[in-house]
Amino acid sequence: MAQQWIYLDGSFVTKEEAKVSVYDHGFLYGDGIFEGIRIYGGNIFKCKEHLDRLYDSAKSIMLNIPLSFQEMQDALVETIRRNELRDGYIRLVVSRGPGDLGLDPRRSPKASVIIIVEQLSIYPEEAYINGLKTVSVSSRRNIPDAVNPKIKSLNYLNNILVKIQSNLAGVGEAIMLNSQGYVAEGSSDNIFIVKRGVVFTPPCYIGALEGITRAAIIEICERKGYTLKEEPFTLHDVYVADEVFFTGTAAEVIAVREVDGRTIGEGKAGPITTNLLQEFRSIVTVDGVKVYE
Ligand code: PMP
Numbered sequence: 001m002a003q004q005w006i007y008l009d010g011s012f013v014t015k016e017e018a019k020v021s022v023y024d025h026g027f028l029y030g031d032g033i034f035e036g037i038r039i040y041g042g043n044i045f046k047c048k049e050h051l052d053r054l055y056d057s058a059k060s061i062m063l064n065i066p067l068s069f070q071e072m073q074d075a076l077v078e079t080i081r082r083n084e085l086r087d088g089y090i091r092l093v094v095s096r097g098p099g100d101l102g103l104d105p106r107r108s109p110k111a112s113v114i115i116i117v118e119q120l121s122i123y124p125e126e127a128y129i130n131g132l133k134t135v136s137v138s139s140r141r142n143i144p145d146a147v148n149p150k151i152k153s154l155n156y157l158n159n160i161l162v163k164i165q166s167n168l169a170g171v172g173e174a175i176m177l178n179s180q181g182y183v184a185e186g187s188s189d190n191i192f193i194v195k196r197g198v199v200f201t202p203p204c205y206i207g208a209l210e211g212i213t214r215a216a217i218i219e220i221c222e223r224k225g226y227t228l229k230e231e232p233f234t235l236h237d238v239y240v241a242d243e244v245f246f247t248g249t250a251a252e253v254i255a256v257r258e259v260d261g262r263t264i265g266e267g268k269a270g271p272i273t274t275n276l277l278q279e280f281r282s283i284v285t286v287d288g289v290k291v292y293e
Contacts, residue, residue, distance in 0.1 A: 006114065025099050031154065037076070043286070054092065055069065065111060075113070076092065080117055087119070091115070093112075127254060128277060132173050139161045159188055173246060175238065176207075183235060183238060184202060189246035198226075198228075203231065216247075243271075255273045
């Protein structure tokens with residue numbers, strides 16, 4: 001990518017020029033929301049679903065996004081075009097905007113919108129075949145009566161604590177439980193397990209984000225005739241599963257080969273995980289909003 005252009009409140013600026021105020025409440029308080037979206041072959045994958053989730057998060061925290069849904073989609077398309085990217089990752093951030101040092105959002109009259117597009121590949125292809133080592137961690141998923149985990153807010157400190165714990169354990173991902181001990185998700189991915197041919201994922205009320213990739217995998221399972229159950233499960237069920245995998249925009253569908261020292265299945269990506277990854281990769285380039293005609 002030659003010059004990288006960043007959308008910042010209606011203008012396109014270079015990476016070096018792209019600066020936000022130290023009074024921005026996204027920076028001061030994590031007061032804002034975001035989305036991570038993929039571009040495949042010049043199409044924005046599940047654009048509507050990502051923007052629906054963004055506008056729902058905004059409504060929930062009473063954040064007034066200064067662009068309409070269509071204007072936001074147009075801004076995404078234009079940012080991708082300017083960066084001449086056909087495959088990559090979009091980070092869309094809406095913060096409460098600059099205010100004063102107090103918490104009161106009424107003192108932040110205008111939300112800030114930032115769109116960054118970049119190339120991305122978080123795991124080497126080898127990881128999709130051999131799977132990741134993971135551990136369960138002591139940090140718990142946010143509970144719905146605090147910051148509701150359905151809100152994709154800029155407040156990711158909990159997830160970062162999870163990442164620190166998995167770093168300390170020397171593994172690539174972590175499994176987060178909810179406050180009742182049920183498996184919720186990874187540090188920033190949804191989780192699935194497979195037992196005797198049946199695919200399970202925790203229902204969102206357990207604390208899982210309503211992942212767009214999660215929904216795409218559920219759809220693929222239905223189409224391929226796999227039995228899919230949204231049911232709460234525990235770490236025991238993960239340890240004895242035949243297959244375990246995570247889903248997320250950045251990670252796509254990534255297998256897990258070990259959890260807390262227990263080998264999962266054959267210790268590599270199992271047949272259903274592999275099949276779902278192949279199916280997922282075959283739909284992503286055709287299912288999306290076209291950036292280039
Ligand atoms: N859980 C969390 C906490 C996340 O931040 C994400 C997004 N990376 C996901 C799950 C996966 O969601 P999606 O498939 O929409 O990227």
